[in-house]
Amino acid sequence: MNPGHIREAMMCEPHIEEDFDITEKEKGRLINKLKTAQESIAEIKDGATIMVGGFMACGTPEILIDALVEKNVKKLTIICNDAGVPGRGVGKLLSNGQIKTLIASHVGLNPEVAKRMNTDVEEDKLECILVPQGTLAERVRAGGAGLGGFLTPTGVGTIVAEGKQVIEVDGREYLLEKPLRADFALIRGSVTDMFGNTTYNGTTRTFNPMMATAADYVIVGTCEVVEIGEIDPNNVVTSGIFIDAIVGGETQWQI
């Protein structure tokens, strides 16, 4: 089969949109998820806990971060893989003094973190809680999957184990790590349909699928919004059931 045949075969897939029987009422409800960035974050107040997807800002919804910077809400607890870099991702929130507590696995590529952790101005002091990356990902997953935690060998015998229960299973020691949830999750999609079904291109996926399941209100900033049925169900990574608000116009990431 040459590539041309494959393309034709794909085009001959069953017409998915015809398989959906959507009433006008349902359509109205679904379309109401479409919001501007400003509308989508309207409920985010000072002191909120927010999960932000992405890895070194690849897979972070910049359009939503920009709206948060504009709104200037303060004392946020941010759960993100890293601190981004100055001018990108959660680095923008950090530079704007909006983060009180950062829960992340790596902050070394954003020099602002050290600066803000070591400031003498008590009110501006950043609390940084470092969590091994695999543990962070799994804690978020557990938070969205109804689990009370999980046992991981990562961190045994290190300062990560301080204050945690060590449980031995079949002769090996594990740390009990607890689930993480948040008030809001800001995730980034490549293509999202009007229901919220979302795909992620390349390495933009990162923490986004887990975070979409682990917050009370989930906003997707996405590059392309399409009609329901346009994404092959085989390719949907995050179901629309997890998504509360859809914001289009996210631009592709540039280093």
Next chain:
Amino acid sequence: MADIKQIIAARVAKELKDGDVVNLGIGLPTMVANFLPEGVDIVLQSENGIMGMGPAPASGDEDVDIVNAGAQYVTVNPGAMFFDSATSFGIIRGGHVDATILGALEVDQHGNLANWIVPGKMVPGMGGAMDLVVGAKKVIVSMQHTQKGAHKILKECKLPYTAVGVVDMIITEMGVMEVKPEGITLTELHPDFTLDEIKAATGCELIISPDLKPME
């Protein structure tokens, strides 16, 4: 002496077998992929969500959605897959990565590793390192033998651990060392150095293998 980093990377590459699933740390370890022997194809895992990572793209050919764990543009090889971070670390902790190659601030004779924090000075965070060294089948530390003369291979790590008892092998510009229950054993010595020099540059007892070979 040729570039130290290239010497180390070239020697590390010889530890990899055809078909190995490998995670390379940022910096020197990344260079290992450039020195793979003829006939050895490995599958590179990148913790930000790639199995089957390829080399850097030519300028102008970048896909802005595809980066490595150092946030540099990369390509993917035919047969590659993308996944989320929970899946990525399931692969890592689950023992599906054959080897991880990473740098260190300190390693000690018990195979303890410190590479994520210098309290009061530098707090970059552990990133994926704690999971990688606990989960990978073989942990190879590749680094310069000393930090400007200061010992990095020690009796006991002074810095907070990344993990305990995980390091299998240390490869530096001076030699190749295996971490064994009886201690750190020198198996290869680089011809540019003498036994006395490498012993002096090491902060713990160095057991000399009876089969000591020159490092190539």
